[in-house]
Amino acid sequence: MSAVHSLVPARFLTITAHLVIVITIFWSRDNNVKACLPLEYTQEQYEEADKRLVVGLAVTLGLFAIELAGFFSGVSMFNCSQGLLSLAVHCSASVSLSFFVFEKWECWTYWVIFACCSVLPACVEIALFIAVFGFKKKVS
Structure with missing residues (x-):
């Protein structure tokens, strides 16, 4: 099995785990929210x-939808760069x-993880969408 084809199941499994x-x-x-507070x-x-x-969690799920749409549509499924990044x-x-949940980290750490690990691959996925579908020439 080539390296590109072994990236596909590994990428799917890591996206699913995330x-x-x-x-x-x-x-x-609840425990993570309480860790954010004095x-x-x-109650407010x-x-x-x-x-x-x-x-933050809802936006993360939206970014998952974007990334999984690109993955399942085939836009980025066999793209080595996006596969390795993802x-x-x-x-x-x-x-x-996992540490965020079990160690009850403060909420600001979620935003750091969100920026690096959810926004970045979704932005690259959007760029691939634009490159594949936006610049596609129509045959007349």
Whole structure:
């Protein structure tokens, strides 16, 4: 099996692992929200921190939709550069977000992981969409 074809299942598995961990954070975000707050906090502070985390998680799911659409449509499935980038960032996101859940890291660390591991591959995926579909010449 060539290197390109072995990237495809590895990339799919790391994207899936990252997606599963994001969904798990949705279910268990209470401890992470409390880690963002001081020892004594009001209900309004809790709701504001929870809302910020939910927005970040929802945007992450939207970026997953973009990346999976490009992957399953074939736009980037066999692109070595996107495959390696996606494999690296989703693998590191899976490990980092596992620590985020189990070690109850503060919420600002989620935004760092989000910027590096969700926004970056989605932006490259959008660029590939534009390159493939936007510059396609129509035959008359």
